[in-house]
Amino acid sequence: MSTTIDFAGEKTLPALLKMSLPMMAATFLSMAYNLVDSLWIGNLLGEEAMAALTSSTPVILLLNAIAMGTAGGGSILLSQAVGAEDRAARERLLSTSFFVSLGLCLLLTAGSEALLPLLLRGLGTPADILPLARDYLAVYLLGYLSVFLYNYFAAVLRSYGNTAFQAIAMLLCTLLNAVLDPLFIHWLGFSGAAVATVTSQMTALAIMLVYLARKRLFSCHIRQFDRGLLLSLCRSALPSVVQQGVPAVSTAFLTGLVSGYGVSAIAGYGVACKLEVVLLYPAVSLNMALTAIVGQCVGAGRPDRARDYLRASLLFGSGLLAALTAAVLLLARPLAALFLSGEAAVSLAARYLLVVGVGYLGNGLANCFLGAINGAGRPGTGMLLTALYHLGARIPLAWLASALGFGLTGIWCAVLAGHLVAALSTQMAARRLLWGEGAPSLPAAAKK
Incomplete structure (x- = not known):
C-alpha cells in the first residue's frame, strides 16, 4: 500500500490543498446531506418535527463523535507508521483497530x-415531541454500524493521504438522500427521514468497500490482531473520542437549556445549528487533514515540515472562514427562513448567528492547532484543551447566563466566549509543542 501524498517531500501549500480540499468537499456534502433532512422535515412536517429533530441531534452527534474519535485516534498511529515506512506496523495497526472498532460499535x-x-x-425533551424523537433515533441506530465503519475506512484513507474518494462517496450519498427524503417522509412520516438517512449511509459504506476492494487498499486478518497494540490504541483513541465527544455533550447541554424556552426556541436553535455547520465543517476538515499530515511528518522525522503545514493551514483557513462567515451573517435571516415559516424561530436563529459570528474564526484557528497537536502524537493534550473551552468556559457560562436571567442571548454569548478561549489556549499549546519541545517520535508499540 503506497502513500498518495508524500507530505515530508512535497511543496507545502500544494500538498495541503491536495489533502484538505477534497475533505472540505466531503464535509460540505455531509453538511448538505444534513441540511436536506432539515429542509424537508421543516417544510413538510412543521415546527414540532423540527424541534424533535433538534432534540435527537445531540444523541446523533455524540454517537458520531465516538465513531470519528475512535477512527481518528487509530489514524494518528497509522499516519506515523506510514511516514516511517513501516509496513509490518501498518498491517498490525489496521487489523487490530478494525476489530476493536467493530466490537465497540x-x-x-x-x-x-x-x-x-x-x-x-x-x-429535557418536551413530552409532546418525545415520541417523535424516540422513533427517529430508533431507526437511525439501525444504521449506526454503517456510520461507524464508514468513518473508520475514511480515516484509513486519510492516513495515506487519500481524501478524494471520500468526496465522491459523499456526493452520491447526498444525492440519494435528497431523492429518498421526500418519498419516505410521504410514506412513513417523520421516521421516514431516518429511513432515508440509514439507506443513504449504508450505500456510502458499500461504495467505500467496493473502492477499497478494487484498489486493494485494506487488508485485515485475525492472525494480525496484536494485543500489544491495544494500550497504544486506547491512549490515542480515547483522547480523540473525548475531543469529538465533549462538543457533542456541550451541544446536548445547550439543547437542554434552550428547551426551557419552548418549542419555537428549540426549533430556531436547531436551524441555527444546521446553518453554522457551513462555518464549522471547514475547520473540522483542516483539523483531520493536519492530524494525518503532521503524523506523517513526525513519522518521517521532519517536525520542521509539520510547522510549515500548520502555518499554511492557519493562513488558508483564516481567509476561507472570514469569507464564509461574512456571507452567512449577511444572509442569516433569509437562510433561516428556508427551514421554517414561524417568525419567532427564524428571528432566534438569525440572532444566534449574529452574536456568535466572530467566534467562528477563533474556532477555525483552534481546529488547526488541535490537528497539529494530535498529529504530533499528543491527543491527550488536545483532549484537555477541548475540555477546557467546553467544560471550563462554554457550559458554565451558558448555565450562569441563563440562571441570571440573561436568556437566550446570554447563552449565545457563552458560545462565543468558548470559541475565543479555544483559539487562545490551543495556540499557546501548539507553539510550546511544535516550536518548543519538538515533535515526539513514533510510539514504540507501533515499531515492534
Missing part, C-alpha cells in the same frame, strides 16, 4: 437502543 448500538427514552428525557 456493536456495544454502543445495543446500549443506545436500550437507553433511548432515558437519554431523551435527560436532554
Whole structure:
C-alpha cells in the first residue's frame, strides 16, 4: 500500500490543498446531506418535527463523535507508521483497530437502543415531541454500524493521504438522500427521514468497500490482531473520542437549556445549528487533514515540515472562514427562513448567528492547532484543551447566563466566549509543542 501524498517531500501549500480540499468537499456534502433532512422535515412536517429533530441531534452527534474519535485516534498511529515506512506496523495497526472498532460499535448500538427514552428525557425533551424523537433515533441506530465503519475506512484513507474518494462517496450519498427524503417522509412520516438517512449511509459504506476492494487498499486478518497494540490504541483513541465527544455533550447541554424556552426556541436553535455547520465543517476538515499530515511528518522525522503545514493551514483557513462567515451573517435571516415559516424561530436563529459570528474564526484557528497537536502524537493534550473551552468556559457560562436571567442571548454569548478561549489556549499549546519541545517520535508499540 503506497502513500498518495508524500507530505515530508512535497511543496507545502500544494500538498495541503491536495489533502484538505477534497475533505472540505466531503464535509460540505455531509453538511448538505444534513441540511436536506432539515429542509424537508421543516417544510413538510412543521415546527414540532423540527424541534424533535433538534432534540435527537445531540444523541446523533455524540454517537458520531465516538465513531470519528475512535477512527481518528487509530489514524494518528497509522499516519506515523506510514511516514516511517513501516509496513509490518501498518498491517498490525489496521487489523487490530478494525476489530476493536467493530466490537465497540456493536456495544454502543445495543446500549443506545436500550437507553433511548432515558437519554431523551435527560436532554429535557418536551413530552409532546418525545415520541417523535424516540422513533427517529430508533431507526437511525439501525444504521449506526454503517456510520461507524464508514468513518473508520475514511480515516484509513486519510492516513495515506487519500481524501478524494471520500468526496465522491459523499456526493452520491447526498444525492440519494435528497431523492429518498421526500418519498419516505410521504410514506412513513417523520421516521421516514431516518429511513432515508440509514439507506443513504449504508450505500456510502458499500461504495467505500467496493473502492477499497478494487484498489486493494485494506487488508485485515485475525492472525494480525496484536494485543500489544491495544494500550497504544486506547491512549490515542480515547483522547480523540473525548475531543469529538465533549462538543457533542456541550451541544446536548445547550439543547437542554434552550428547551426551557419552548418549542419555537428549540426549533430556531436547531436551524441555527444546521446553518453554522457551513462555518464549522471547514475547520473540522483542516483539523483531520493536519492530524494525518503532521503524523506523517513526525513519522518521517521532519517536525520542521509539520510547522510549515500548520502555518499554511492557519493562513488558508483564516481567509476561507472570514469569507464564509461574512456571507452567512449577511444572509442569516433569509437562510433561516428556508427551514421554517414561524417568525419567532427564524428571528432566534438569525440572532444566534449574529452574536456568535466572530467566534467562528477563533474556532477555525483552534481546529488547526488541535490537528497539529494530535498529529504530533499528543491527543491527550488536545483532549484537555477541548475540555477546557467546553467544560471550563462554554457550559458554565451558558448555565450562569441563563440562571441570571440573561436568556437566550446570554447563552449565545457563552458560545462565543468558548470559541475565543479555544483559539487562545490551543495556540499557546501548539507553539510550546511544535516550536518548543519538538515533535515526539513514533510510539514504540507501533515499531515492534
